[in-house]
Structure formats: C-alpha cells, structure tokens
Amino acid sequence: MSPDLRSRVAAELERTRARTALLTESVDEGDLIRQHSPLMSPLVWDLAHVGNQEELWLVRDVGGREAVRSDIDELYDAFKHARSDRPGLPLLNPAEARQYVSTVRDKVLDLLDSVPLEGRRLVADGFAFGMIVQHEQQHDETMLATHQLRTGNPVLTAPAPPPSIVPGLVGREVRVPGGPFTMGTDTDPWALDNERPSHQVHVPAFAIDAAPVTNGQYLEFIAHGGYEAPQWWSDEGWAHRLEAGLEAPMHWRRDGDGWAYTRFGRTTPIVADEPVVHVCFHEAQAYARWAGKRLPTEAEWEKAARFDPRSGRSLRYPWGDDEWTPERANLGQRHLAPAPVGAYPRGISPLGVHQLIGDVWEWVDTDFHGYPGFAAFPYREYSEVFFGPKFKMLRGGSFGTDAAACRSTFRNWDYPIRRQIFSGFRCARDLTPDETG
Structure with missing residues (x-):
C-alpha cells in the first residue's frame, strides 16, 4: 500500500472514530446503556461492536496479531443476539467499551505502518480497512437513529442545511431515455460485495421526479385521506397500516390545524419543501399510487443517478467521478436534517x-438480490x-450517512415496515405512447 493510501486510511479511521465518540460522549452513562x-x-453495544469487528478483521486477520478480547466475540456478534435481547447481555460497561475500542485502534494503527497489503483480495487497495471504516460509519448512522428515538433534553447540535436555490423542482419530472447502462461496479476499490459485479441492464424509457417527495406534497396525501383509503395500498401495506395505526410519518404529531415534527428532541413545524423522512416502503408506495405514479425500480434509480447520455458511461456519483464535497450533497451528519429540495445544484445528475x-x-420497488455473477x-x-x-432496497444515503459509505452504487436494504431509518422516496412512472413516440 502506498504512503498516500496509508495516510488516507489513517485519516478515515480517525475521522470515523471522532464521529463515534461524539455520538457516544454526548449522552450520560444511563443513556448509553439504556435501550431507547x-x-x-x-x-x-454499538460502540463495542465496531471495536470487535475491527479487532476480528484488522488485528487478527490482516495483522495476524493476538486477540485482544476473544471472550466477548459472541456478545457482539449481530447474528447471535436480536437487538431486543442485547440489553440483557453481560455487555462491557461504557468505560470498558471505550478502553477496548481504544486498545484495538492502537494496534490497528501500529500494524497499518508495516503490514504488507498486496496479494490477497482482502488487503488489496486497503479493502479491509475500507470495509471497517464503512462498517463503523454505518453504525454511526444507526446510533444517530437511536438518538432520534431517545427522549429527554436535546444533546446533538448542527447548523441548518443550506436553503433551496433552484425553484420549481416540486412536481417536476425528468425523462430518462431507454436503453442499456452499466449497473454496479468492478473498479471501486472499497465497493462491497453486493455492488459487484458491474453488468449491463436495459431500462425502458421512464420519467422520474426531479427531487424527492416533500413534506408539503405528503401533507396533501394525508389531507386527501390517503391513510384511510385502502385502494392506494398493497394488501400487505394496508394490513400493516391498520396493525401499526399509521396516520403520518414517524415523529409527526398534530399541532393545531397543522403538523409538527420532533427531531433529536426539538419540535418544530413541518417544513414544506424539505424531503419527507421516516416513512416506510408501504407509505411510499401508497403515496406514489395516489399520485398516479409508482416507485422506481433499483435499476431505474441507479440509471437516473449515474448514466451520462453524452458519454454513455456510468459515473461514480451523480456529479461525476470526483469525491464528495459539502457543496454537492447533504452527507456526514453535518446537518441534522434533510435540506430543502433545490439546495444542491452542484450535485445534479447528467440527466x-x-x-x-x-x-x-x-x-x-426491488427486492434485495445479488447481481448476476455475485460472489459473497x-x-x-x-x-x-x-x-x-x-x-x-434503499438507495442514495441520507444526511446521517457518511461519504465513505455512500456512492451511486451503494445498496442499502431493510424490512418494508421500517421507519426509524432516515428514509424517504421519489416517484417514477412509465411514459405514455405519445411521450415515447
């Protein structure tokens, strides 16, 4: 691994750990051990888990070093214990967890200076280090979602996102031409297995919303009885709506004649031009049907995000192959809210x-599956x-997602009933014969 790559890995590890520390040091010990x-x-648990994964893959596998705490492996194996059961486990206390992750990190930084990173696929281009950075950043977003669910005084602060500077996006559509494009990647060195391999996909022409669906648009769905009309919902979605008593996005509550939203302990009126967040797949699908549209497929979403009609090439990001900068997208927990639509014209896709x-x-609207030729x-x-x-599937990341764990090929997934994640949507539709003729 070149000195530049070693420096980049070290910087990413340090930057990621700073985010983890902020999320865990902003609350008291009671909040750390409580299940919110x-x-x-x-x-x-999240804190010690990221350290355990770092120990397993980097200290023991890549570095070939002696185990730090092999006795806790089972406690922090996400497949051994359901989340609901984890508070009852003999977990490390906050002081022990902090000491553990610090010890592991010291060993990782020591081996980073000397371990040969050529040869096997796990270490080529620093993949194992990139995998661990992304894993910790994913847990940082999970911990941010936990902060959203906690009660009590606010503990997190961040500047407001930038205002909209592109008017007229709400309700606007973009037509995506039919034809093949390259989906997935073979070249991104830190891409994870489900993003690979790259392959050609033919996508018929379609229209997609120029921006995510906003709170204002979603309020119209509520006002027009969207939650009371089963014709907009799938059978599965309607059954869940009834069972869960859904009547609005998670964290919304009625406020006089309107609605308010509680975000990280602060309650404010709904912002009309902000993308709606904390809706499940069933709610998104019902809204799309009510609007006379549908949700895009995963291939349609990725084509809209990556395809450059001038070159016929798929880009790494909507804005091109260059790395993320704060002017291009709302990532990295820099702002603790979605930005109004039209706030990031420098991040626009070629289409x-x-x-x-x-x-x-x-x-x-795509089930999670491997690409043709997938290999775990x-x-x-x-x-x-x-x-x-x-x-x-969910695509594109959120304000809580870090750039290290977000690119146009990155794939996220969850149960269609989940709403605690920072989830929204945009709509798509088939073109009419007149539009395609």
Whole structure:
C-alpha cells in the first residue's frame, strides 16, 4: 500500500472514530446503556461492536496479531443476539467499551505502518480497512437513529442545511431515455460485495421526479385521506397500516390545524419543501399510487443517478467521478436534517435529477438480490443471507450517512415496515405512447 493510501486510511479511521465518540460522549452513562427502542441496540453495544469487528478483521486477520478480547466475540456478534435481547447481555460497561475500542485502534494503527497489503483480495487497495471504516460509519448512522428515538433534553447540535436555490423542482419530472447502462461496479476499490459485479441492464424509457417527495406534497396525501383509503395500498401495506395505526410519518404529531415534527428532541413545524423522512416502503408506495405514479425500480434509480447520455458511461456519483464535497450533497451528519429540495445544484445528475445522494434514503420497488455473477466477500453475512423478498432496497444515503459509505452504487436494504431509518422516496412512472413516440 502506498504512503498516500496509508495516510488516507489513517485519516478515515480517525475521522470515523471522532464521529463515534461524539455520538457516544454526548449522552450520560444511563443513556448509553439504556435501550431507547426495541428496534435498536443500546449505544454502548454499538460502540463495542465496531471495536470487535475491527479487532476480528484488522488485528487478527490482516495483522495476524493476538486477540485482544476473544471472550466477548459472541456478545457482539449481530447474528447471535436480536437487538431486543442485547440489553440483557453481560455487555462491557461504557468505560470498558471505550478502553477496548481504544486498545484495538492502537494496534490497528501500529500494524497499518508495516503490514504488507498486496496479494490477497482482502488487503488489496486497503479493502479491509475500507470495509471497517464503512462498517463503523454505518453504525454511526444507526446510533444517530437511536438518538432520534431517545427522549429527554436535546444533546446533538448542527447548523441548518443550506436553503433551496433552484425553484420549481416540486412536481417536476425528468425523462430518462431507454436503453442499456452499466449497473454496479468492478473498479471501486472499497465497493462491497453486493455492488459487484458491474453488468449491463436495459431500462425502458421512464420519467422520474426531479427531487424527492416533500413534506408539503405528503401533507396533501394525508389531507386527501390517503391513510384511510385502502385502494392506494398493497394488501400487505394496508394490513400493516391498520396493525401499526399509521396516520403520518414517524415523529409527526398534530399541532393545531397543522403538523409538527420532533427531531433529536426539538419540535418544530413541518417544513414544506424539505424531503419527507421516516416513512416506510408501504407509505411510499401508497403515496406514489395516489399520485398516479409508482416507485422506481433499483435499476431505474441507479440509471437516473449515474448514466451520462453524452458519454454513455456510468459515473461514480451523480456529479461525476470526483469525491464528495459539502457543496454537492447533504452527507456526514453535518446537518441534522434533510435540506430543502433545490439546495444542491452542484450535485445534479447528467440527466438533471437533484439530490439523489444524501438527505434521505430513497425506497425503490426491488427486492434485495445479488447481481448476476455475485460472489459473497469476505463473508456471507454481510449481504447474501438477506437476499430474498423480505427486504426492499434503499438507495442514495441520507444526511446521517457518511461519504465513505455512500456512492451511486451503494445498496442499502431493510424490512418494508421500517421507519426509524432516515428514509424517504421519489416517484417514477412509465411514459405514455405519445411521450415515447
């Protein structure tokens, strides 16, 4: 590994750990060990878990070093214990967890200076280090979602996102030409197994919303009885709506004649031009049907995000192949809210679609599956064990997602009933014969 790559890895490890520290040091010990929702682990479990994964893959496998705490491996194995059961485990206390992750990190930085990173695939281009950075950043987003679920005084602060500077996006569509494009990647060195291999996909022409669906648009769905009309919902979605008593996005509540939203302990009126967030797949699908549209497929979403009609090439990001900068997308927990639509014109795709990266994860109407030629790497439990119709895909990242774990090929998935994640959506539709003629 070149000195430049070693420096980049070290910087990414340090930057990521600073985010983890902020999320775990901003609350007291009681909040760290408390389970704020049965959907989430105690924050102290997440903290020790990221250290355990770092120890397993970097200290023991890549470095060939002696184990730090092999006795806790089972406690922090996400497949051994459901989230709802983790508070009852003999977990490391906050002080022990902090000491553990610090010890592991010291060993990782020591081996980073000397370990040869050529040869086997796990270490080529620093993949194992990139995998661990992305894993910790994913847990940082999970911990941010836990913060959203906690009660009590606000503890997190951040500047407001930038205002909209592109008017007229709400309700605007972009037509995506039919034809093949390259989906997935073979070249991104830190891409994970479910993003690979790249392959050609033919996508018929379609229209997609130029921006995510906003709170204002979603309020119209509520006002027009969208939650009371089963014709907009799938059978599965309607059954869930009734069972869960859904009547608005998670964290919304009625406020006089309107609605308010509680975000990280602060309640404010709904912002009309902000992308709607904390909706499940079923809500997104019902809205799309009510609007006379549908959710895009995963291939449609990725084509809208990556395809450059001038070159015929798929880009790494909507704005091109260059790395993320703060002017291009709302990532990295720099702002603790989605930005209004039209706030990031520098992140627009070649086809003219806005805010495909950052702000809110976008539900797409595709089950989680491997691409043709998929091979699990470096372990089946990252992706393959989740393949099947139980999970729906989300694309594009959110304001809580870090740039290290977000690119136009990155694939996220969850149960279609989940709402605690920072999830929104945009709509698509088939073109009419007149539009395609």
